[in-house]
Amino acid sequence: MKPLRYSINVTLDGCCHHEAGLPPDEESMHYWTEEMERADALLFGRVTYWMMESAWRKPATGTWPDWMGEWQIPFAETIDGAKKHVVSSTLDKVDWNAELVRGDLETAVRHLKQEPGEGLWVGGVTLPLALAELGLIDEYEFLVQPVIAGHGPTLLAGLRERIQLELVDRQEFRSGAVAMRYRPREQNAAAPR
Template sequence: MGKLIFAINITLDGCCDHTKGIGDEEIHEYFTNLLGEVDVLVYGRKTYELMVPFWPDIARNNSGTNETMNAFARAFDAVGKIVVFSRSLQQADDGKTKIVGTDLREEILKLKQEEGKDILLGGVDLPSQLMQMDLIDEYRFVVQPLIVGEGRRLLEGISLEGLKLKLVSSKVFKSGCMALHYVK
């Protein structure tokens, strides 16, 4: 049974807007290593459209700005299956993406029962729903040493009363970013 792992970059003030923050070599390396632990990616439509075709194109063309970016793109592209929860997206252009418009809870429980590695969850809206359903097993936050004062916030408008996490590891990067790994 695979664990559902939620991973995200976030600033000190809770901003998780992909246009804000640091995207350096250490962060790409951290997330490349995390991709090696999973064989399923789970996204909502918005996150999926940010990730695909951007990362597969970089993997195909080796066109990142440095080798760690290219390595991340290759690791992303190597993940066997992408599950996208969407009511508006009808089809995907690749053979490994499955669009799901049915019951979120049931589909995640099915994915967790499949043989294989863990499942990596990204985005904001979908993870917020899954947090409220208590289906996320691990949390990986890369906290960036920035206060941006604007942009989309993680956990905005949701109640998670009683969610208690245990810190199992942390790592400080040269940039001042800190990777925090929590379990329920």
């Protein structure tokens, strides 16, 4: 079964609003590009799908916008070309290399995890909380920003049961950010859901 990895930028106080941390730089964009390339497909909720599409979908002109630096283009091309699954009960259709995921979330995601490949990548706030509650996340990857936001949505807010994690990788950035990758400890995997 291929793993499901939850990846997100987060501030020191747990805020995971996309504008709360440091602005992206060349080093962090290179890191996220490599991480996204490791995924066979991306899994988004409706809001994250819309946000990512509005920022990273290649314009119909075939030319990236002027605001985008050369160092951002590899990430843009990676996310633009990636296969995407969008979990939504309100959308009628999606495009941008995407297909809708409907019905029972646990059944649908377990089915996606059983398909051949190296792994799935999920981002956002609401969908990862539901997936964590179901015990479906196999790896948690946080790019911790050296910022205290003081407000905004916080990481996995409302989680009913704590999840004990084991640190499996750590990488420091020149900006002071630290990427940390965790896996759930075995007792979590064996616990009844």
